[in-house]
Amino acid sequence: MNIAFLGTGLMGAPMARRLLAAGHRVTVWNRAAEKAEALAAVGAVVAPDPAQAARGASIVFTMLSDGAAVADVLFIRGVAEAMAPGAVVIDTSSIAPHMARDHAQRLEGLGIGHVDCPVSGGVVGAQNGTLALMAGGRADVVEKVADILAPLGRLTHVGPSGAGQVCKLANQQIVAITIGAVAEAMMLVSAGGADRAKFREAIRGGFAESRILDLHGGRMIDRDFAPGGPARLQLKDLEAVADLARTAGLSLPSTENIHAAFRDFVATGHGETDHSGLLMHLEAMNPAPDSKETR
Numbered sequence: 001m002n003i004a005f006l007g008t009g010l011m012g013a014p015m016a017r018r019l020l021a022a023g024h025r026v027t028v029w030n031r032a033a034e035k036a037e038a039l040a041a042v043g044a045v046v047a048p049d050p051a052q053a054a055r056g057a058s059i060v061f062t063m064l065s066d067g068a069a070v071a072d073v074l075f076i077r078g079v080a081e082a083m084a085p086g087a088v089v090i091d092t093s094s095i096a097p098h099m100a101r102d103h104a105q106r107l108e109g110l111g112i113g114h115v116d117c118p119v120s121g122g123v124v125g126a127q128n129g130t131l132a133l134m135a136g137g138r139a140d141v142v143e144k145v146a147d148i149l150a151p152l153g154r155l156t157h158v159g160p161s162g163a164g165q166v167c168k169l170a171n172q173q174i175v176a177i178t179i180g181a182v183a184e185a186m187m188l189v190s191a192g193g194a195d196r197a198k199f200r201e202a203i204r205g206g207f208a209e210s211r212i213l214d215l216h217g218g219r220m221i222d223r224d225f226a227p228g229g230p231a232r233l234q235l236k237d238l239e240a241v242a243d244l245a246r247t248a249g250l251s252l253p254s255t256e257n258i259h260a261a262f263r264d265f266v267a268t269g270h271g272e273t274d275h276s277g278l279l280m281h282l283e284a285m286n287p288a289p290d291s292k293e294t295r
Helices: 012-021 033-037 050-054 067-076 097-108 122-128 139-152 163-191 196-203 211-222 231-248 253-270 275-285
Strands: 002-006 025-029 059-062 088-091 113-116 131-136 153-159
Touching: 002 012, 002 050, 012 025, 012 059, 012 122, 012 139, 025 050, 059 067, 067 097, 088 097, 088 139, 097 113, 097 163, 113 139, 113 163, 122 131, 131 139, 131 163, 139 153, 153 163, 163 196, 163 211, 163 231, 163 253, 163 275, 196 211, 211 275, 231 253, 231 275, 253 275
Parallel strands: 002 025, 002 059, 059 088, 088 113, 131 153
Antiparallel strands: 113 131
16 A cells, blocks of 8 residues: 655654554655654655655555644645545544544545544554554545554544544543643652552552553653653643533533643643653642652
8 A cells, every 4th residue: 555654753653664564655754854764764755745745645644733734734735636536634633623624524525535533542552553543534434444554553433524533632631631630649649658659559450540650650750751742732632622612611620720730831841841741840839848759
């Protein structure tokens, strides 16, 4: 299968690698060219612009920062025009649901299929092919690309166009709230004289077990906040959650509280810090003498 992969950053690069390992012919493009060029060593063809990457491709993946970036690549920089009728865009970016529906409608008018398929599982999931893939779109189009997506993780068709993005927002809502809960628990056990690492070990396998406790709880203990998931992107998703909640007339108090915390965390210069680093923001609000280094 001829595949174009547009956006080879933290998530896109390992996803493209898995498609190459599955035997597909993959052409890559990235705004920062060096990130795409790094994939040449494993067999990718590097294109100088997104339209050239998409020309002749049966499937075009996008893994870009936001909806505006996706729209720019598809409709301003010539990708949609370069694609043949019958080809499919699989947008694995996290964007607003209404934008995903707009993209699907515009592409359908050109005879091009569209699946909004945001992912969850982070860089580790992308590397291991264990991502959760939340697909929105027509059932026949999702079925058409299911085998292509198989090397990346577990695919679930969650509804019509935009539904994948809605589910990703709900996922990010849970992730953010759980990061906050684990961070607050770490602070509580330290204040009570317990060991953070031993606390995490003790509750593993119980009702509080989660992927967040496993990965991000470990980051909090090691104080390793190099970005896997930058806080600015977590904030972007929470802004979209807030917009959707307002449109639906929902009051979501836990989400509103964690949204405010991430907004303040990013505003203090931590946009590129991993979202698990929210612990530092909460510690700064509670400056007990031992709060910063107690394990």
